[in-house]
Amino acid sequence: MSSFHQPTLFSFLNGGNKKNNKKKDNECNNNEKKPNATTSKEETGLKRKIIDKNKEEELNESNNKNVKKTNDTSLKEEINLKKRKIINDDNEEKEVFKKPKSTDTSMDIDENTNSQDSTKIKKAEKKTLTIFGSQDSEYQDFNWKAGEPVPYAVLCKTFENIENTTKRIKIQDYLTKLLVAIIKLSPNNLLETIYLCLNRICPEYEGLELGIGETILIKAIGEATGRSAKSIKTDIEKQGDLGNVAQMSKSNQKTLFKPKPLTVPAVFKGLKEIAMFTGNQSQTRKINKIKGLLIACNGNEPKYLIRSLEGKLRIGLAEQTVLMSIGQAIVLSENMEKRKSKERLESEITKAIETIKSIYSELPSYDIIIPALLENGIQNLSSICKLTPGIPLKPMLAHPTKSLTEVLNRFENLTFTCEYKYDGERAQIHKLENGECRIYSRNMENLSNKYPDIVERIPRIAKNDVTSFVLDCEAVAWDKENKCILPFQVLSTRKRKNVEAGDISVQVCVFAFDCLYLNGKSLIKKTFKERREALHNSFTPIEGEFTFAKNVNANNVDEIQTFLEQSVNDSCEGLMIKTLEVDSSYEPSKRSRNWLKVKKDYISGGIGDSLDLVVIGAYTGRGKRTGSYGGYLLACYDNENEEYQSICKIGTGFSDEQLEKHTEFFKQHIITKPKPYYRVGDAKPDIWFDAVQVWEVKCADLSISPVHQAAVGLVDPVKGISLRFPRFLRIRDDKTPEMATTSEQVADMYNQQVVISKNNAASQSGGVDDDFEY
DNA sequence: GTATACTAATTGC
DNA sequence: CTCAGACGCATTCGG
């Protein structure tokens, strides 16, 4: 009913005093531990098993887990910590969620001063209110005064809180609390804070990147702490995260003098500067800047600073949650002094979250939204920030489905339509009122300079009375001579920057499927039926340059099945299925995955490719896969040379349980050097294995590979073949490694792909393929 | 000094 | 891009 929940409000109001909270949490843990531990034995499921297994450690260490976290290096501890987190969350669930709920009712009688509970809440509320402008605050330890820059430590403390829970409402809560305080104390820092939470430095469409990777970070950490790159690398394997390694290296190090504490704006400015270093010696300058920041870090700051630089905060906080927190925080901060009923606040927050999400999906720029929000409040925001040609909007995405029956179940009794899913690059085409044309990618990067050929043709696709528009399309590599679609791999060879019309080697055809804005009006709230009519009425196809996506308004399985097969036969990936009327607006904020996609490889036993491959190596896992192998190297068997040829790595498709089992199993088959009959090209795994097990693996396509060696010499003289989107299906215990898929089979599968065989046929006959029409 | 080869980073799917 | 896990929410099931 409402996305805002009472525990959120309660814990927010009650969270005024950090020390009280902490104490309470500990009490909860102590009280809950024993009953929880005993009941867990009767329960099944992995989660429960983990709890049981680690019960003892949990009892001993739960109270000083933060201390442990920063000081303990061993792998075992890290894993325990991971599991402990689950247990803590379990306890939280019992305490934090039940207790506030029981007080909910008293919140309802807002003015009832007789109730003991409600007086408690008032006290809590009062404490929260005193945050602002006084020393007695949640953030008092950080010496943060109104009007002054937000200390980086405050942000990192919030990150730590967030990282230590998996509860989404709680995460949202921690961030909201911080944002409210910032709005009240240092509103100028709100924008920077939000960017740091999201690990970004500017709107996506501005395209500024950090240009920092692991290698440079290792160098910087090494120089800042006096450690060798090699020892840092071994630590990463143990700790699974460069941020943790930096934290460790830093805490072991004694600093001679204390630099001024970091602030949020200073860190943000530092990141932006790093991003803007270019040209000769820029890497050295980046390293020096990082070193400077690192040296100024205190407490847990190195961990989060380094993770920010890595581009992955990995604390369970991302865009959607940040947006919700912004909405919640702005309402709460606007109503701090007012006494509004719980219901009233709740509904205002729900509405604000909806508003923020929808505004952001139409105009994904915090640079614009946040200042407008601070200045004008949430009420007038949608009149200031709205869909504008020239600024990309968040694209609608599709939900994968496993079968056509699933599609029919979901869209039962609704009118829907099926479209070809072309294998190319998403292209959002904008024409501004002033005539300027731009193209944006799925991630809102500006592609105008990549596709000058498309930009040039944009004015010709619209009918005369059209002044401005935004279209949603797919750009697909196109063979002009034979009038057929080329593989994605061909498209990706196009230059990306400073493309001159003259040096375009790969032609593209644009397949349009939606119209989001037309002649000064946004169409996103209209039904897809209406939008598609607008598209078809206002634009004209040009052969080989601009076409509408092929579609059929079928509604029975047979028809759709035929259309699906036809799409694959026409070199497409499968179908997109969209409702025409009900719930068919283009509002990614509502449901970003409102469309369904049926890809040929999803359908089990169907057209999709599945291979039986041998495991010959592995890579150490990072993050939540620390302590197990995060990915494996697979090979096919070559009869001719009696060797195993690498075909791909694989890192998805297995459950946590399987992942652990694989790790256990393959630890018994480690070999120190690769066998002479392993041919792996540049795919060097961290650990080599004896060829003992066969895995069934599924993929979407096969491609010519610059690294892997499968079927080398059969399709390409020097290059092998690899798999696109590989995923683990199951262990094939019935097969020995010699019975794995062979190189010949791999080569055959490659050649049998429609898009390959069609093009081979076309280039051999030199004529137009008659079966191929648009 | 300039051309070339290599590596790391980013981005598409 | 694929996939699994955790969470939150809604609905159904069973004592």
Add this chain to the structure above:
DNA sequence: CCGAATGCGTCTGAGGCAATTAGTATAC
């Protein structure tokens, strides 16, 4: 009738291949 179980959608973070680009190191 209420709490437990179940099912579904969303969100997040693990992991994949292959291409260009930018910066650096090396060779001539």
